[in-house]
Amino acid sequence: MSSTSILPKVADPKASIAEERRAPSFPIRELTYWIDGGERTTRLKERIMLELERDPLWRVSDHPNLTLAETRERAMSKVRRLADLATSRPLEETMLRMSIISVVDPGFWTRFGVHFGLFFGALQGQATPSQLAYWMDKGAMSMQGITGCFGMTELGHGSNVAGLETTATFDEAADEFVVHSPTLTATKWWIGGAAHTASHCAVYAQLVVKGKCYGTKTFVVQLRDTSTFQLMPGVNIGDLGKKMGRDQIDNGWIRFTHVRIPRSHMLMKHTKVTRSGEVVEPALAQLAYGALIQGRVSMVSDSANVAKRALTIATRYASVRRQFSDGTPGAPETKLLDYPIHQHRLLPLMAQTFAMIFTAREVNANYQRLMGVLSELGSDAKGAAVDEAIKDLKETHATSAGLKAFCTWMCLNIIDQCRQSLGGHGYSAYTGLAQAYSDFAVHCTWEGDNTILTLQCGRYLVATALEARKGQPLPANLAYLKAALSKDGSVSTNSCKGSTPEHVSSLDMLKAAWSSVAANAIVNAVRDFEAGRAKGLSKDNAYEHSSASRLHAARMHTYTYLLHRFAAQVEQSPEALRPVLTLLAQLFGAHSAVQHSGEFLQSGFYSGSQIEALKSFVNHACIEVRKDAVPLTDAFGYTDYVINSPLGRYDGDVYEKYFELVTSLNPTKPIPYFDSLIKPLLERTNEIETGPELEIDQE
Amino acid sequence: MSSTSILPKVADPKASIAEERRAPSFPIRELTYWIDGGERTTRLKERIMLELERDPLWRVSDHPNLTLAETRERAMSKVRRLADLATSRPLEETMLRMSIISVVDPGFWTRFGVHFGLFFGALQGQATPSQLAYWMDKGAMSMQGITGCFGMTELGHGSNVAGLETTATFDEAADEFVVHSPTLTATKWWIGGAAHTASHCAVYAQLVVKGKCYGTKTFVVQLRDTSTFQLMPGVNIGDLGKKMGRDQIDNGWIRFTHVRIPRSHMLMKHTKVTRSGEVVEPALAQLAYGALIQGRVSMVSDSANVAKRALTIATRYASVRRQFSDGTPGAPETKLLDYPIHQHRLLPLMAQTFAMIFTAREVNANYQRLMGVLSELGSDAKGAAVDEAIKDLKETHATSAGLKAFCTWMCLNIIDQCRQSLGGHGYSAYTGLAQAYSDFAVHCTWEGDNTILTLQCGRYLVATALEARKGQPLPANLAYLKAALSKDGSVSTNSCKGSTPEHVSSLDMLKAAWSSVAANAIVNAVRDFEAGRAKGLSKDNAYEHSSASRLHAARMHTYTYLLHRFAAQVEQSPEALRPVLTLLAQLFGAHSAVQHSGEFLQSGFYSGSQIEALKSFVNHACIEVRKDAVPLTDAFGYTDYVINSPLGRYDGDVYEKYFELVTSLNPTKPIPYFDSLIKPLLERTNEIETGPELEIDQE
Known part of the structure; x- marks a missing residue:
């Protein structure tokens, strides 16, 4: 039946993967170039992967063992390196670096992207030229003086931007907007960077001028004093804590209580509000x-x-x-x-x-x-x-x-x-x-x-x-509808x-x-x-x-x-x-x-x-x-560093390297609760209290 | 266009859910009884849910904020409570309690189940009556003296039990088995409870007698001294650390190096090895x-x-x-x-x-x-x-x-x-x-x-x-095949x-x-x-x-x-x-x-x-x-405690309770790395070293 005189033979994993590479039907390197869009891009990617791999800041193999606090601090320690590279290196290289980071370290990608993609992106897309120049001058692009976050979603409102409750009411006398969260559900929620990182926020709020609501527009609101990070008056912020993933980014909630900002902090590339409270809406809102x-x-x-x-x-x-x-x-x-x-x-x-x-x-x-x-x-x-x-x-x-x-x-x-x-x-x-x-x-x-x-x-x-x-x-992409539509809406019987x-x-x-x-x-x-x-x-x-x-x-x-x-x-x-x-x-x-x-x-x-x-x-x-x-x-074309899994190694040496990784990250230590919990469990005697024998039961 | 004079109205969530309960088409309570299999079971479940909810050991709402070490210690602190209940209360109640725990606290369910379900289950299913009595006497059921784990899978072998590499070789002279891991891939892997909890292990190993292999059988091997938890000679154990989930259970790896156990530690309900090394295989292996x-x-x-x-x-x-x-x-x-x-x-x-x-x-x-x-x-x-x-x-x-x-x-x-x-x-x-x-x-x-x-x-x-x-x-469950098979294997044209x-x-x-x-x-x-x-x-x-x-x-x-x-x-x-x-x-x-x-x-x-x-x-x-x-x-019929989500509350009060939970678990603290990381980032000036002007460039 199950008896046999021979034990199973174990195959060498490195030899197992090597034999897979003996006769590919296509030139591997050429496919890499084709996927990447050319040899130049492939070589640039390889340079970036090597730079990341060798930079001790970018160690990722120990991520699973970091606490939430360590994860966030580790992420913050990399922001400066990347901000410096982003401002000193060509845009193409930065984009490529970010696309690699989005695979290696997606939570950090978000931490960084909230400022550069969302906050600065809002400025680029929605500020007038003079507004953009003003914020650039303040260091909004390079994070020198300003770190930004993006305040769109609210506790009670996600995909429906038109339903947001936060208001920005124009106070004509003061030439200011008053940003306010009228209800609990108006609390800005999921705001990446709000808990720890951001000094400023691009806030989506209902524009209210002279009692009339004009829908959601974007306003720059300072959250924290940049030299002390004390919260600004009327700004109330909390930490959203642990998430399913991407714990590198410090999502927070923000409540505004009658926070005043200059009128010029409304981003006015599209809709404009004049000194006298006239609202000028754009001809082509769709372009936004x-x-x-x-x-x-x-x-x-x-x-x-x-x-x-x-x-x-x-x-x-x-x-x-x-x-x-x-x-x-x-x-x-x-x-x-x-x-x-x-x-x-x-x-x-x-x-x-x-x-x-x-x-x-x-x-x-x-x-x-x-x-x-x-x-x-x-x-x-x-x-x-x-x-x-x-x-x-x-x-x-x-x-x-x-x-x-x-x-x-x-x-x-x-x-x-x-x-x-x-x-x-x-x-x-x-x-x-x-x-x-x-x-x-x-x-x-x-x-x-x-x-x-x-x-x-x-x-x-x-x-x-x-x-x-x-x-x-x-x-062009819907040309295939033509035949189907030509017959009074009946479907093509093409077969x-x-x-x-x-x-x-x-x-x-x-x-x-x-x-x-x-x-x-x-x-x-x-x-x-x-x-x-x-x-x-x-x-x-x-x-x-x-x-x-x-x-x-x-x-x-x-x-x-x-x-x-x-x-x-x-x-x-x-x-x-x-x-x-x-x-x-x-x-x-x-x-x-x-x-x-x-x-x-x-x-x-x-x-x-x-x-x-x-x-x-x-x-x-x-x-x-x-x-x-x-x-x-x-x-x-991903290096072992980017793959970041002992099971996906190029050389197939999965068992040795998996064992090494697990043992190096989890060194043997004394069992922390042996004396307090395990020993008392093993040594316990279950003496059930039965109580004294009652006189009344003797009768 | 988007301008309107009225801001969106916010509806009361409690009223929103209350209106859902106005006119159910069926008697709710009766369906609960039907699902549970009778009113008695429903009432017992409700009693158990209440007991868990009120027992401070069983707090689960803060689980996301615990570190791996805290998660494991919290789980261990509950083992004794449950072991005592399991041995003092009727089996039906214990089974029901476990089924509720498998929803509320699935990682703990595994921590506990490894001993009671897998280790003790192996004894029940594979030990002879005298073996079972021996281990019961040692406290294997109630965890009084013994905590068990289940050593089946290996680093290189999972679903294919026949392919396991660990050997248990009979030494007739000593009347002992020698348990051994011959290769790295033979390392027992994923063994729940091995890292911290278990004193003994039910080890699956190839039975080798007189040079002949009889397939995998089960052997009880002591891993640790029960009074000190020092590892036994030849036993080498490590911690598998962080997992995708169920971090309450301490999975580990185990290597055996010529570990000797008495012959009687092989579980012999089915296959038996006599004193003289005769292997007696069961008539009906399938029943196992x-x-x-x-x-x-x-x-x-x-x-x-x-x-x-x-x-x-x-x-x-x-x-x-x-x-x-x-x-x-x-x-x-x-x-x-x-x-x-x-x-x-x-x-x-x-x-x-x-x-x-x-x-x-x-x-x-x-x-x-x-x-x-x-x-x-x-x-x-x-x-x-x-x-x-x-x-x-x-x-x-x-x-x-x-x-x-x-x-x-x-x-x-x-x-x-x-x-x-x-x-x-x-x-x-x-x-x-x-x-x-x-x-x-x-x-x-x-x-x-x-x-x-x-x-x-x-x-x-x-x-x-x-x-x-x-x-x-x-x-009976395949009776539907009859029609299809009756026609020379052609498919029924039933329509x-x-x-x-x-x-x-x-x-x-x-x-x-x-x-x-x-x-x-x-x-x-x-x-x-x-x-x-x-x-x-x-x-x-x-x-x-x-x-x-x-x-x-x-x-x-x-x-x-x-x-x-x-x-x-x-x-x-x-x-x-x-x-x-x-x-x-x-x-x-x-x-x-x-x-x-x-x-x-x-x-x-x-x-x-x-x-x-x-x-x-x-x-x-x-x-x-x-x-x-x-x-x-x-x-x-799940209580809010079992649901353990502010969004699934019975009363619909989702926003208030979600906000309370998040803020109470994540109280506002100073940003830990403001001085070390954020301030230097904001205040940095990018002075790029250009180097001295070279004489040779002056020409």
Whole structure:
């Protein structure tokens, strides 16, 4: 039965990973350059990774063992180093450094980003030139004199900025605004940097002038005296303490009690308040939304970058870890990566990661181009160029909303799937993915809650379809709607003809399949919206009525968008890379289609047997991609320092290094409560008090 | 545009939740009794919850602010209290207390469970009567003299117990076993209680007698001197430090270097080693597996219990939290719970939770019955009763494997969806779901990695189908396979005829639909297995070959099982509860079917338009269940102490109590690093060293 004369053989992990690199199907270094956008960027990234690794301030392997107080202090100790580098080095290098830090040390990235991205970003986006000059002069860019935070969300109000309760009431006599928190729910909440770091805050408050409310505008309010950090009069601040993740950033709450600021502290690039209390609103309020998109666009890159790390850890470990033998006596156990089920767990996630990498690149480029156009136009421009830009902005706004939501959800799932694939070791704080999950999770909530963003995206899709029906041209990314809309709103019956795995899974076929299903989903959402209108619902309520199908339309559109961007990048890629990238793009499209097979069957694009053929293709693609799995993680180009997990080491020496890390961070000490708790437990005798025998019981 | 003369109105949260309780469609208290299994149990639970709440040892609201060292010490301080209660109070009460603690304080539950469940459980299940008496006499049950841990997993070996490297070699001359860790990967790893708590360990090691290996058996090894806690000779122990969650339990690693134990320390209920080194293996090794199932079965209940808490928090908060207004001037913002999309987020999870509640109850009862039968039979029994019991055990083993996997995944998803539904506040450590996620996540890995368990379940399904084809009777839970198998292995073309939402979503129709799809999935897995065999693969490799479809079959079977158990409980429920429970069961079945619509379309059970009708039913059911949403959470019967989240309070007073909790746990203190880090940052001047002017440059 279970008796055998031979004990299991243990394989050398370093040899196990080395054999994975023997014959990659593509030139690894060339893929790295292609992912990074050129050799120059790769070399710059490598320089930055080395600088971080060697700087003792940037030690990260001991993070799990720091207390909250130590975590925050460690983070603060790095702010100055980075502020100096940010002001002395080229912007491109700073951006690249931040993108690496967002993977290595995401909590610190937020600590730093609150000042540079949010506070200073608010000044850049919403201050007039003279206001910006004033704050720059005070040191607001380089943190010399001013540290800033961003006071938008409140205890009772998050995504709905229009519902904020904090007021900034104009006192004409004093030429001042009075900033006030009228209720408990008006307390500014989640304000990163407020608990410890910030001297000033960009406060979102309802502008009230002469008894009339003009909606939320932004006001700079000093929180603390910069030489003592004593709170300013009327400012009340508290610490929000422990969070799910990102404890490097000191989130706080702020209450304002009739705090007075000069009128000039309202940021007036868009809406202006004159000395006499006249409120001048901008002609093109929409142009102010451009800045909102930046955070979302950057989260697509961030999702890709974090997913790259998670997959590197999971894939390399799976090439080293062995479990169960195939029965050959004396043979080593089988590598996890050789199990079909493990390939199915990891390799579709690899394909998703590439989809996000390439989409992030295109979306970033589009965003930069659009911002260039907008900044050239200025906020008072008119004419066709402005109409065009606004249209473009709307589309980018909606697309980035959908991408932000589905890419952050996708990445969060990738982190957790990768963590689970490590088995028990995924539960250790020292293998890197537990904390990655906790740190990343907030991406699904901030900069617009994912569910709300998907609905915004869906609303845009419905509105665009309705306008297209009235003759408006479709934006390029929605060109696929054309066929569906041409037939009185009925859905295209476009369908796949062949039945072989090769035929159903060609990149062109998958693009057509996804376009067809996305068009179908949008048409269904339009139908639900119109059904609501037909019942007499208001436009807003009709949109509510169609929210389930709107969310679905946004999902289908976003997957379609990801596949098309991925495919476009594959077409432009160097020839040597094209086979493996094509396979990954097909795996992304086919696996996602199998996951949503109901949509494809309902739309009639694929039949049941074609779905079976797609599944066969997914099996085949997993087997093929598996051969390149470790080389693909090598191409991501992260050093062991950035990977920061003994299980994801380049050299595969996982057990030795994991053991070393755990033992060095947790040296053996006497058990602190042996005498006080354990010894008394072991030595106790349970003498139950029975009480004296009662006379009355003797009778 | 955005200007308005009226600021948003703030609604009273307590009034908001009170209105939810005005007209429940069912008697709340009666549902509580039904969920708990009777009024007596409810009252006992309430007594235990009150006792815990009032016992200062059991304060849990400050957990997020404890360091790792404090967390462990706090946990140890509770061990004695619970050990005393466990030995002095009835078993039923202890079990109930533990089930409440598994929700309130899951890390402590593990700290305690390692001794009572795993170590003492190993003695109960694997010791002979005289061995058990010996260890009982030493105080192994009540922790008077002995604290135990469970030494199964190793650094290089988790789920594959057969692959463990630790050896226990019989030294006949000394009548001793020598326990030894031959390699680094043989180091016992993840051993809960090893770092600080345990004096003894139940060690899994390869039994080696006269040069022959007999597979893994269990040996009791003393780790520490019980009066000093000094390590025993040859025992080397370290601390695994910080984990993703459950930091209350002190996991450690253990290395054995030629540690000698008496022969009688091998647990010999099943395999025996005589004085002369004869190894006597048991006739019915399978009967030993019964004990393995217990952990899995209890995780179905645990999933239900944890999900109840998560949904209570998310649902109550959604009835209080308001966001965006419907445009009516001066009206309060809309409750989250009134948004269709929020209903779609939470209420299908509510239905899943009820499915788990009722399934857990049936599975527990079946398990208890089976264990009773097995213990009556004894390990040397023979005949038809034994065959029957083994068959029953196999089925329970497979079913519980699938249930453990899909229920723990379901619950983990419920926790995270509920957390995300809280918006930013879900990211606070004080709102209860971030930690719940981290604590619960390990359930997907321990007691059998979920993916491996699903494959085991799938293998059983395939094997059973193959046997049924040869004429073996089908177990009751797989009776649905009969139709599919009767036609030479082709799939049943059973399908739904009507098209109205009522027709497609009746409970009987949904049960038939899921049975049909599960049968289909199993037949597909059989087909893939047989295709592998036809290609000449070994049985094991053919199973590998079919692992994707096997996993899928296990998922479909488990959902079907959940729906059938849920429906069976609904049928038996009191009349007053039946309408709401029926609706929830339908929502579970219909929503799950929509999520997997591809399967239903491919099997031909539902057509595309019937799937649309199912979606309509889901919309309708969400609207209906929404009316009872808060009363349903009330029926779960958790006190505010167990909920342990200001956002899930019974009275809805979320903002006041959240603010109080955060401020009381994080009192304002001077910023610890202002002088050392912030002031120098703000006051720095960036004087860049330019160096002296060089003479050579003057020319």
